[in-house]
Amino acid sequence: MDKLNIDQHISQQYNAVLDDLKTEFLEMGGVVEQQIIDAVQAITKLDDELAQKVLTVEKEVDEREMALDDLCVQIIARRQPTASDLRLVMSISKATRDLERMGDEAKKIAKMAILINETGDLPAGFSELRNLGRRVQQLVNDTLTAFARYDVNTALQVAREDKAIDKEYDTAMRELITYMMEDPRNISRSMNITWALRALERIGDHASNIAEHIIYLVKGLDVRHSSASEMQEKVQQDS
Amino acid sequence: MTDRTDDNKLNTIDLVNKNLAKRFRAEKRFQAYGIASICFGLFCLVFLFTDIISKGTRGFFYHYMPMEINLDADTLGITDTSDTDQILAANYTAVVKKAVYEEFQASGRKQKKDARKLIAIDATGYKIQGLMKTNAESLINTTITIDVLVDDKVDFYLKRIGNYGEPGKEYFNEQQLAWIEQLMDKESGGLEKKLNVAFFTSGDSAQSEEAGILSAFMGSLYLLLVTFCLSFPIGIAAAVYLEEYAPKNKWTDLIEININNLAAVPSIIFGLLGLAIFLSFFGFPRSTPLVGGLVLTLMTLPTIIISSRAAIKAVPPSIREAAYGIGASKMQVTIHHVIPLAMPGMLTGTIIGLAQALGESAPLLMIGMAAFIPDVPGGITDPATVLPMQIFQWFRNADAGFSEKASAAIMILIMFLIMMNALAVWARKRLERRW
Amino acid sequence: MNDDVLDVADVRAMNEVVQQPVVAKNKITDISEITETVGIPFADNAKMSMRNVDVFYGEKQAIFDVNLDIGVNEVIAMIGPSGCGKSTFLRCLNRMNDTIDICKVTGELNLEGQNIYDPKLDVVPLRARVGMVFQKPNPFPKSIYDNVAYGPRIHGLATRRADMDEIVETSLRRAGLWEEVKDRLHQPGTGLSGGQQQRLCIARTIAVSPEVILMDEPCSALDPIATARIEELIDELSENFTIAIVTHSMQQAARVSHRTAYFHLGKLVEVNETEKVFTNPDHDLTESYITGRFG
Numbered sequence: 017m018d019k020l021n022i023d024q025h026i027s028q029q030y031n032a033v034l035d036d037l038k039t040e041f042l043e044m045g046g047v048v049e050q051q052i053i054d055a056v057q058a059i060t061k062l063d064d065e066l067a068q069k070v071l072t073v074e075k076e077v078d079e080r081e082m083a084l085d086d087l088c089v090q091i092i093a094r095r096q097p098t099a100s101d102l103r104l105v106m107s108i109s110k111a112t113r114d115l116e117r118m119g120d121e122a123k124k125i126a127k128m129a130i131l132i133n134e135t136g137d138l139p140a141g142f143s144e145l146r147n148l149g150r151r152v153q154q155l156v157n158d159t160l161t162a163f164a165r166y167d168v169n170t171a172l173q174v175a176r177e178d179k180a181i182d183k184e185y186d187t188a189m190r191e192l193i194t195y196m197m198e199d200p201r202n203i204s205r206s207m208n209i210t211w212a213l214r215a216l217e218r219i220g221d222h223a224s225n226i227a228e229h230i231i232y233l234v235k236g237l238d239v240r241h242s243s244a245s246e247m248q249e250k251v252q253q254d255s
Numbered sequence: 256m257t258d259r260t261d262d263n264k265l266n267t268i269d270l271v272n273k274n275l276a277k278r279f280r281a282e283k284r285f286q287a288y289g290i291a292s293i294c295f296g297l298f299c300l301v302f303l304f305t306d307i308i309s310k311g312t313r314g315f316f317y318h319y320m321p322m323e324i325n326l327d328a329d330t331l332g333i334t335d336t337s338d339t340d341q342i343l344a345a346n347y348t349a350v351v352k353k354a355v356y357e358e359f360q361a362s363g364r365k366q367k368k369d370a371r372k373l374i375a376i377d378a379t380g381y382k383i384q385g386l387m388k389t390n391a392e393s394l395i396n397t398t399i400t401i402d403v404l405v406d407d408k409v410d411f412y413l414k415r416i417g418n419y420g421e422p423g424k425e426y427f428n429e430q431q432l433a434w435i436e437q438l439m440d441k442e443s444g445g446l447e448k449k450l451n452v453a454f455f456t457s458g459d460s461a462q463s464e465e466a467g468i469l470s471a472f473m474g475s476l477y478l479l480l481v482t483f484c485l486s487f488p489i490g491i492a493a494a495v496y497l498e499e500y501a502p503k504n505k506w507t508d509l510i511e512i513n514i515n516n517l518a519a520v521p522s523i524i525f526g527l528l529g530l531a532i533f534l535s536f537f538g539f540p541r542s543t544p545l546v547g548g549l550v551l552t553l554m555t556l557p558t559i560i561i562s563s564r565a566a567i568k569a570v571p572p573s574i575r576e577a578a579y580g581i582g583a584s585k586m587q588v589t590i591h592h593v594i595p596l597a598m599p600g601m602l603t604g605t606i607i608g609l610a611q612a613l614g615e616s617a618p619l620l621m622i623g624m625a626a627f628i629p630d631v632p633g634g635i636t637d638p639a640t641v642l643p644m645q646i647f648q649w650f651r652n653a654d655a656g657f658s659e660k661a662s663a664a665i666m667i668l669i670m671f672l673i674m675m676n677a678l679a680v681w682a683r684k685r686l687e688r689r690w
Numbered sequence: 691m692n693d694d695v696l697d698v699a700d701v702r703a704m705n706e707v708v709q710q711p712v713v714a715k716n717k718i719t720d721i722s723e724i725t726e727t728v729g730i731p732f733a734d735n736a737k738m739s740m741r742n743v744d745v746f747y748g749e750k751q752a753i754f755d756v757n758l759d760i761g762v763n764e765v766i767a768m769i770g771p772s773g774c775g776k777s778t779f780l781r782c783l784n785r786m787n788d789t790i791d792i793c794k795v796t797g798e799l800n801l802e803g804q805n806i807y808d809p810k811l812d813v814v815p816l817r818a819r820v821g822m823v824f825q826k827p828n829p830f831p832k833s834i835y836d837n838v839a840y841g842p843r844i845h846g847l848a849t850r851r852a853d854m855d856e857i858v859e860t861s862l863r864r865a866g867l868w869e870e871v872k873d874r875l876h877q878p879g880t881g882l883s884g885g886q887q888q889r890l891c892i893a894r895t896i897a898v899s900p901e902v903i904l905m906d907e908p909c910s911a912l913d914p915i916a917t918a919r920i921e922e923l924i925d926e927l928s929e930n931f932t933i934a935i936v937t938h939s940m941q942q943a944a945r946v947s948h949r950t951a952y953f954h955l956g957k958l959v960e961v962n963e964t965e966k967v968f969t970n971p972d973h974d975l976t977e978s979y980i981t982g983r984f985g
Contacts, residue, residue, distance in 0.1 A: 026982050
């Protein structure tokens with residue numbers, strides 16, 4: 017046996033189960049991404065209907081999370097995965113939680129949208145929200161793509177982009193604070209926008225977490241709690 | 256499958272069922288062949304045994320008749336009872352003859368001659384001599400009643416009375432037949448059929464009524480003893496060396512082939528070898544169990560070596576590994592583990608070899624163990640004969656009394672073999688239980 | 691990448707395209723490309739150290755240039771597909787291969803700096819120092835007591851009966867068998883259950899106080915409970931003994947060993963800390979083997 021064919025498990029069923037796991041995860045990612053897009057749209061366009069949709073979809077996301085967790089437990093119990101298989105199961109188990117949290121944040125944005133719609137005010141900071149929303153949306157998309165392709169470079173980009181998003185969030189916050197200081201009557205209105213901004217920033221953090229899981233999955237490196245440049249360094253050292 | 260009920264296309268199960276009867280018939284036939292073979296074997300065995308036992312049991316018995324014999328010192332020619340030479344040389348046949356004439360009230364030369372032919376005079380004489388040897392003092396000039404043996408022809412005839420055509424009747428004239436009739440009709444003191452103790456306690460003889468098995472039996476025993484003492488250690492040592500120590504090369508292959516071939520060499524060749532080496536070259540005494548044992552050792556060695564090697568090979572390698580694994584040396588592994596575990600197998604091989612040796616006669620012919628040996632051998636260097644040779648000699652004898660004895664000897668030989676096998680089974684059971 | 695959202699159909703399509711294994715490092719397609727061992731084959735406090743070991747069965751080479759250290763009181767597991775040479779290598783460590791005529795071992799195999807293949811070295815004391823436990827439980831067909839006492843007896847470790855009794859008891863205790871057999875020490879060892887027999891064999895091995903214990907698939911003939919007992923025992927024994935274990939069960943290697951060595955077609959492909967091997971092996975072949983991707 018001089019030529020090795022190492023792309024497949026001996027057990028076809030095992031292959032199928034792992035494939036299933038990955039597909040289910042990416043499907044859940046797709047649902048959450050759509051949820052985020054809808055939430056941002058709802059708050060910027062003050063679309064009450066869309067906001068309601070986000071709230072209903074949240075239930076589906078929760079169910080998907082539980083189903084994925086169950087699948088992970090099943091695989092661990094029945095297949096005792098090792099090495100890359102083990103890492104795949106572990107990172108999906110963790111990333112699922114991050115996805116679910118993203119969904120929660122989207123729900124918060126949608127709630128803000130409903131609240132703003134009820135009061136009828138048109139507060140400042142919409143442009144920042146729109147900007148950040150687009151970037152976060154792209155970030156989530158990139159994260160899922162990186163996961164689907166086991167692409168470490170994209171994952172690193174996601175981590176870097178998250179830091180950029182954090183900076184933009186800071187800028188937007190400062191702007192809003194200035195705005196609030198100018199006229200204290202704006203405070204209650206602006207607070208709703210800050211909550212939404214905050215939710216978007218959290219979504220970025222969760223995407224960054226998923227990027228870390230991707231790096232663990234592909235490289236077997238634990239890069240949690242390190243800066244983007246440190247991450248880059250570790251990954252380069254390994255390869 | 257079930258929806259294919261088309262007449263032309265049969266279901267799988269139908270096809271199976273169709274063939275089933277045929278298969279069962281073939282199975283039955285196959286079994287029948289086996290049963291037929293076993294039946295044939297059994298039939299032959301039963302036939303052989305009934306023949307031998309029916310003849311042989313006759314050999315164990317003999318007809319006696321009590322007779323009063325007057326040990327008259329004058330007739331015996333004894334003057335001094337303390338003189339052993341006189342006692343040994345005394346004319347015992349004269350007193351016996353006298354008693355016979357009285358018994359049959361024979362008068363005249365013709366009648367006396369006829370009467371003498373009915374009784375084994377010589378054998379009775381020896382018997383009295385035996386008695387006199389121990390206590391001549393008290394017996395002299397007295398009348399004793401002893402069981403005398405009838406003549407072997409009379410015995411032959413008596414054993415077959417009532418058989419078709421009365422075989423043996425032609426040996427006698429009218430007078431003798433009348434006497435035999437008279438003896439048979441006697442209420443007491445007439446003819447008696449008794450176990451022939453002399454058959455077990457005496458050696459060969461020219462007279463069939465006196466011939467016994469003991470000398471041949473002891474000869475066989477000594478022979479086996481020599482064979483066992485030589486072939487068992489030599490065979491096991493050779494087997495252990497070949498199996499455990501010998502390097503695997505052309506020489507050991509050659510040795511192995513030769514050993515296997517030796518097992519198939521006709522046994523008479525070993526006799527020739529023994530004749531050439533032990534008798535001609537070394538000058539060992541002829542006709543002795545020592546030489547016979549040496550020859551049979553040569554003959555049984557291949558059997559013992561082959562079966563011992565098989566037994567050693569059958570010792571599981573895991574046991575060897577276990578012993579090596581805790582640092583046992585090769586000799587320790589062999590002595591502590593291999594030999595004890597192989598011992599039952601080795602013993603079986605040895606017993607098979609010895610049983611073969613026990614029944615062997617051809618090589619012994621060559622070294623002179625077919626001689627007429629009336630004395631019981633006292634050791635391995637005394638001339639002796641063995642059971643198979645004794646049987647052969649008796650069968651060859653024209654005297655009808657001998658062929659019965661031969662059958663009886665065959666029974667003894669078979670008993671001997673069964674006992675050896677029982678011993679082997681017992682020994683193996685015992686050794687196996689120890690482990 | 692466009693701005694559009696990834697919907698479910700896209701994900702499925704993407705998955706079809708990206709049917710690739712998670713990792714693709716040190717990708718090997720030809721066995722001759724394996725030249726050196728990856729990972730950490732060497733140890734600072736080596737009990738045994740092997741350098742450039744080649745093993746031949748006649749013309750056929752079974753082991754290719756293996757370099758490996760076994761540390762003091764370490765449990766090292768050797769795994770690999772059937773016929774990869776792991777058992778052969780293990781048997782070199784106490785010269786068990788000597789019994790096979792055509793087997794030839796070259797290279798340096800040292801036990802505490804002493805070459806064990808030195809022609810002047812006697813193999814009997816070596817095997818007392820490096821004991822072995824085999825795949826199939828193979829107690830001698832003797833009593834339990836005699837099984838354990840056999841080694842000390844042939845090496846003359848105890849002269850008095852009381853000393854021997856003590857050796858037997860401590861060995862059986864260490865093998866975790868004493869409580870089960872103390873009332874029937876003089877019954878045949880072959881009457882025990884498979885797991886007990888294997889523990890008896892371990893007791894027999896440790897009765898001569900070896901420094902290294904080699905185990906050749908010690909649990910492959912045992913049920914899971916007995917296996918768990920033996921694994922527990924290995925863990926306890928590793929406090930006092932250096933243990934090298936060959937196993938077909940990757941889970942077992944993962945459970946009992948400190949380091950794991952992966953053999954492939956006679957070559958030592960990877961040696962690493964066990965946790966590393968089972969979560970993130972360095973070599974692609976190791977990865978493929980432990981995840982079940984051969985075939």
